[in-house]
Amino acid sequence: AQSVTQLGSHVSVSEGALVLLRCNYSSSVPPYLFWYVQYPNQGLQLLLKYTTGATLVKGINGFEAEFKKSETSFHLTKPSAHMSDAAEYFCAVRDSGGTSYGKLTFGQGTILTVHP
């Protein structure tokens, strides 16, 4: 069975500082990996995803994530935090095999707070 662990339910950074949100997964087959963001009172938006190919993936709003197979990790980073980045972030994993319906296993979420 797949599982996703997001280290730290709350992360706080200063505006302009590096954002690092950690995600580790377990999967018996090569995974597809995703990061979603949820702003207050809204649904989720897809930030970025890794399926195959280049292990460094760039997403929207200046975020990127690197797939590290040896570490079973897919950490999300942004060089310089902005106040508008304050939100909850979810990591998710899907087995690369099987049907294409996209059944994901989500992590428990990390709330990012950005201080002025």
Place this chain on the structure above:
Amino acid sequence: DVKVTQSSRYLVKRTGEKVFLECVQDMDHENMFWYRQDPGLGLRLIYFSYDVKMKEKGDIPEGYSVSREKKERFSLILESASTNQTSMYLCASSFRGAPLHFGNGTRLTVT
């Protein structure tokens, strides 16, 4: 711009009531999903549908059923609401693969 619209933002229902949560998408997507979101647990898949009248159970289908009679509409049904079904419910859609567009959620309280 793709829209996934959930009919209610907030719902309050009594234990034992039959509850319908409606979701409509406007992009002719094949896949539609229902998740529940609880603090500290992330999102858990209840049901998904990959075509009209087609459905598959997710991780926590007990106490729920779904209906997809038209491609754009996916309904979640709580046959007999219970207090442990108090939660945020999120609908999502995609052409194929992982959920791409989410609705803003329905916060259901069962008293």
